[in-house]
Amino acid sequence: MSPLFAASIWGLTQLVPSPLLVTGKEHVGGGLRWQVTPLLYSFGIAARPVRAFFVSPIARHSGSVELHASPEWACCAPADASSWLVRAGLRLYLPLLEHGEQLSWSLGGAYYRAAGGGGASADLGLYTFSGVLGLTVTVSPWLSRRELITALNIRYF
Amino acid sequence: MRGMRFALLAWLLVLPGCGFAWRAMKRNLAAPPERKVAHKIQDPRRPDARLAALWVGHATVLLQLDDRFVLTDPVFSHTLAQVSPRLVEPGFEPENLPPLAAVVVSHMHFDHLSFSSLDRIEPRTAIVLVPPGVRASMPRYDFEIRELAPWTAYEQGGLRITAVPVQHVGGRYGIDAAFETRAFTGYVFEYRGLSVYFGGDAAYAPRAFRAAHARFPNLSLAILPICPNQPREYMSHTHEGPSQALDAFLLLGAARMIPIHFDTYINSDDAPGACPAELRRQMQARGLSAEQVITLGFGEQRVLIEK
Numbered sequence: 001m002s003p004l005f006a007a008s009i010w011g012l013t014q015l016v017p018s019p020l021l022v023t024g025k026e027h028v029g030g031g032l033r034w035q036v037t038p039l040l041y042s043f044g045i046a047a048r049p050v051r052a053f054f055v056s057p058i059a060r061h062s063g064s065v066e067l068h069a070s071p072e073w074a075c076c077a078p079a080d081a082s083s084w085l086v087r088a089g090l091r092l093y094l095p096l097l098e099h100g101e102q103l104s105w106s107l108g109g110a111y112y113r114a115a116g117g118g119g120a121s122a123d124l125g126l127y128t129f130s131g132v133l134g135l136t137v138t139v140s141p142w143l144s145r146r147e148l149i150t151a152l153n154i155r156y157f
Numbered sequence: 158m159r160g161m162r163f164a165l166l167a168w169l170l171v172l173p174g175c176g177f178a179w180r181a182m183k184r185n186l187a188a189p190p191e192r193k194v195a196h197k198i199q200d201p202r203r204p205d206a207r208l209a210a211l212w213v214g215h216a217t218v219l220l221q222l223d224d225r226f227v228l229t230d231p232v233f234s235h236t237l238a239q240v241s242p243r244l245v246e247p248g249f250e251p252e253n254l255p256p257l258a259a260v261v262v263s264h265m266h267f268d269h270l271s272f273s274s275l276d277r278i279e280p281r282t283a284i285v286l287v288p289p290g291v292r293a294s295m296p297r298y299d300f301e302i303r304e305l306a307p308w309t310a311y312e313q314g315g316l317r318i319t320a321v322p323v324q325h326v327g328g329r330y331g332i333d334a335a336f337e338t339r340a341f342t343g344y345v346f347e348y349r350g351l352s353v354y355f356g357g358d359a360a361y362a363p364r365a366f367r368a369a370h371a372r373f374p375n376l377s378l379a380i381l382p383i384c385p386n387q388p389r390e391y392m393s394h395t396h397e398g399p400s401q402a403l404d405a406f407l408l409l410g411a412a413r414m415i416p417i418h419f420d421t422y423i424n425s426d427d428a429p430g431a432c433p434a435e436l437r438r439q440m441q442a443r444g445l446s447a448e449q450v451i452t453l454g455f456g457e458q459r460v461l462i463e464k
Contacts, residue, residue: 006335046302047292057330058272062296099272099296102239129239130330157330 010054013156022074024145029075031083033151040066044095054157057130061100064093068108074146078116081144085114087121101130112140119143131155177388177426184423185241192245194456201226202255203460208351208377211458213249215421216269216357218380219458222348225258225316229344229355229380230269231278237267241422244429248456257282258316260300263357264341265291265329268422272296286311286318288342294329307342308372317347321369323359326395345373351462354379354409358418360394361401366408378461379411382418384432385425392425399436403443406450413461414450421455 020031037060040051044062051059060066070087077083089110097103106125112118121143125136134153141147201219203209209221216230233247251274260282262270275285275298284301292302305311305320312318325341328334343365346353354369354376370376386398397405399416406414419432433452440450453459 001332001335003335006332009332044296045293046295046297056294056333058294058296095296097273101272157332 007054010157016154016156018151018154020072020074021150022076022146023148023150024076025147027076027145031072031074031146031149033070033072033074033149035068035070035155037066037068040064044099056157057132058099058101060093061104061127061131062095063100066091066093068110070110072149074149076145077114078144080116082115085112085143087112087138089121091123091125093127100127103128104131106136110138112143114143116144125153127153177391180426181423188242188244188423191235191243194246194248197249197253197456198458199253200255201249201253201458203458205463206460207349207464208353208462209458209460210378210380210415210453211249212415212417212453212455213247214243214245214455216263216382216418217247218355218415218417219249219254220346220353222316222346222351222353225314225348226255227316227318227346228254228257228260228278228282230263230357231260231274232268232271233274233277234271237422241267241424244421244423245455248454251277251281254278254281258313259311259318260285261318261344261355262287262291263323263343263355264288264325264327265294265337266358267329268424269358270295270329284311284313286320286344288320288327288340290327290337290340294333294337294340305342305344306339315348319345319347319372321345321354321372322362322365323356324362324365324395325357325359343369345369345376347373351377353377354381354411356381356397356405358382358395359397360392361397361405363404363408366405370408370410374410376409376411377413379406379409379414380417381405381414383416383436384419385427386432386435387426396425399432400439402436403439403445403450407443413448416450416452 017032022029022031042049042059042064045059087110091108093106095104104127108123110121119142121140123138127134136151138149211219218229220227289304307322310319321343323343327337327340344355381402383399383402420429
């Protein structure tokens with residue numbers, strides 16, 4: 001496998017979205033979220049702690065802080081707002097089992113920007129299978145009709 | 158859980174694009190419960206031995222060279238990547254290990270580099286040797302993790318460990334193999350006139366074996382993988398089958414061989430027992446005896462050279 005081919009596969013896998021369950025005060029619906037890591041500092045890895053974009057699972061889940069950006073489409077936005085928004089923030093990953101490869105968790109905070117304005121959100125996550133699968137809950141108290149979003153996190157690198 | 162394992166196996170195995178992946182996946186899902194090993198050795202120290210080997214399973218071997226102990230590719234976990242169950246339990250408990258002069262890791266595939274296993278042996282060793290590029294894919298431990306490039310050596314108290322080139326594939330999670338092009342190796346251990354070749358996991362590469370023989374002409378022992386063997390065409394780029402392992406043994410010119418890397422996990426089309434059976438057929442065809450090619454059972458220890 002050539003590096004270019006591998007990079008292409010990586011690029012394609014970044015296009016795979018994580019499905020969302022969007023829970024507002026009166027509505028329940030779906031959505032999709034993508035995520036990218038421009039920068040990560042791993043304090044759990046033995047060498048090369050700073051990574052950008054292409055982040056191996058052990059670097060992330062053995063203990064790290066990442067700067068992330070997440071474009072998202074979440075349903076049920078108010079009539080005067082777009083369903084699209086972007087989140088950018090920091091997330092802390094900590095290992096639970098097998099240095100995080102089997103099980104890890106995360107705690108994050110982000111600023112979101114939607115057509116109607118911006119605000120703060122917080123998230124909590126649990127990950128398994130080298131971080132390929134996870135469950136994250138994002139709380140955005142001021143994001144109307146999308147206050148609570150649960151994501152089945154799908155991620156390869 | 159079964160569905161999740163199926164999806165993950167599909168993800169991990171289909172990425173390399175090989176058809177056998179589906180068959181291996183189905184067999185993994187239908188794998189029987191882990192077989193127990195009776196009468197595990199409690200104290201592996203053999204005062205009567207100059208050279209002794211204990212096969213824990215797969216590529217994990219505890220070697221005694223006089224008063225020094227070396228452990229290869231330590232994997233004591235019960236599943237690989239949470240998806241591939243172990244067929245036979247480890248034949249030795251890591252808590253019974255003597256102090257180790259070194260631990261070597263041949264590459265970072267899940268069946269050779271187990272983070273939880275390294276946790277369990279952490280108090281027993283001061284150093285773990287790995288191929289180039291592997292440190293950046295390992296978590297922090299109390300022991301030193303040192304990368305050895307091909308033909309470079311680590312030496313401590315008269316024990317010399319040299320990394321020797323092999324043909325395999327690096328990476329741990331699939332596509333990282335494309336970027337970790339040097340992250341696999343074999344090793345030769347030398348101590349007080351004894352020398353042992355450990356092949357880890359490798360394809361048949363005559364040039365590499367000839368080069369190792371030229372550098373180490375008097376090998377006391379070669380530890381060589383014999384599986385996965387089938388499908389041969391796919392495996393030939395990365396793995397020796399029993400026939401190629403014997404060819405490698407002859408090229409290395411070692412006094413004796415111990416086969417490893419078989420019957421512990423399902424990672425091929427080979428049925429349990431198929432690789433050692435083929436090895437016996439090939440030994441017969443080449444006129445090699447059971448004293449030259451010594452197949453150990455899980456947890457079995459053999460004194461190869463007495464004092």
